[in-house]
């Protein structure tokens with residue numbers, strides 16, 4: 054059953070690859086601005102609770118399906134529930150991945166652009182408006198973001214083309230430690246800035262009035278996005294795990310790394326924003342338009358240091374983004390390889406072309422296609438909100454229902470406990486949560502948010 058399929062080299066390699074998937078733009082780009090928009094500490098607290106209570110069991114559920122099915126989402130669900138429509142749910146998650154990577158690689162492209170800019174000329178310290186307008190000008194132009202998007206997606210496709218061990222494993226093993234060091238350096242710098250305390254207070258001040266269904270729904274969506282859940286990325290990586298690897302340990306470590314990173318990013322960014330006297334609710338462009346100014350201004354007396362920190366920052370975003378985008382790309386590529394019998398190279402090239410095209414439309418929606426709206430949103434914003442609020446939530450719900458209600462409890466136990474040798478003590482609790490608590494919570498939060 055497992056013959057011919059590549060596997061990761063060790064459990065450590067699996068954990069690094071999973072953490073690489075989880076830690077991404079979601080942590081450094083999305084989390085800080087969502088914290089800024091959704092009321093600081095309240096959002097963070099909801100995010101952490103959902104992480105432990107919902108995302109972790111869901112991670113286990115995806116892992117169980119992937120390792121038991123030893124295939125992509127479509128193939129695994131088909132094998133585990135033959136003759137049922139479940140495989141189409143798998144296909145829907147693959148399409149979700151396709152959409153995510155298209156807009157994800159546009160933002161990944163911006164990070165290449167900003168990395169180059171910070172190496173060449175740095176950013177203006179005149180006033181925040183100048184870096185904001187620089188970002189608007191760059192993102193709304195035609196060629197510059199498209200070229201960077203092409204570079205980013207091309208690099209992703211190339212890594213995936215090399216396969217699991219030589220491509221994904223060897224890249225994530227080198228990149229993740231570097232990423233960790235970069236973020237720590239930035240956080241230390243940021244916390245030492247004058248006035249940083251204000252930003253820290255914002256991140257730890259709990260305000261009950263911020264607690265509303267929208268905050269909860271956003272925190273849940275962010276938790277899924279950040280843990281790469283609901284679209285089959287964790288599922289496909291788990292399908293390359295060895296039978297001895299520990300699903301419980303892998304999920305726990307991935308969640309710890311992911312949460313830690315999100316917090317470090319928030320503590321690296323908010324203090325810097327406050328110390329420059331700016332508002333925290335800069336939205337999606339926060340890290341691209343506000344931060345370059347903040348770092349440049351703060352470093353007016355120490356130009357060299359501030360330049361290095363800015364380079365570190367965009368390099369960190371790039372590393373984080375690419376280790377995640379390979380996990381998205383692999384979902385689509387593995388489907389083409391396993392279901393259509395294509396060679397990895399052909400699958401990588403064809404996925405690249407499709408995702409590149411949708412990505413170009415997303416990129417242009419910041420400029421010439423700005424007036425083209427789908428349900429009142431630009432193409433980029435539609436792809437983002439459709440996938441994170443809808444596809445991921447429903448995908449996650451479907452995976453939980455599959456493990457809790459469709460698979461037999463014995464099969465689930467067998468896979469989660471490695472045939473009764475690991476995690477036996479926590480199995481019943483995890484199973485109960487997956488079967489009852491997770492679906493009820495997802496549906497409640499999803500519906501409340503839709504209705505209110």
Ligand code: PHE
Nearest residue numbers: 075077078079278279281286
């Ligand atoms: N978890 C990634 C991030 O935080 C994004 C992602 C979503 C990756 C879904 C894979 C699957 O940026």
